[in-house]
Amino acid sequence: LTRQLGAGGGGTVWAAQHHLLNTQVAIKFLPPTAESVAEARALARLSHPHVVTVLDYTDDPKLPYLVMEYVPG
Numbered sequence: 001l002t003r004q005l006g007a008g009g010g011g012t013v014w015a016a017q018h019h020l021l022n023t024q025v026a027i028k029f030l031p032p033t034a035e036s037v038a039e040a041r042a043l044a045r046l047s048h049p050h051v052v053t054v055l056d057y058t059d060d061p062k063l064p065y066l067v068m069e070y071v072p073g
Helices: 034-045
Strands: 003-008 011-018 023-029 054-058 065-069
Touching: 034 054, 034 065
Parallel strands: none
Antiparallel strands: 003 011, 011 023, 023 065, 054 065
16 A cells, blocks of 8 residues: 545545555555445446446455556546
């Protein structure tokens, strides 16, 4: 994790470096709820120029998170 990008009721987003792919990504740490799984699945199905791409997801019961493309700004 390199720096916090934002925080709110839906989670906290951090900029990060993906070491295996050698690329910058955004990681959104989600609250541990069933809605988090639904959000991850819904976002993973979307493909639109104005929606970030979900690259990965973990459903760790203590700290679920999404790995997404990093979009500056």
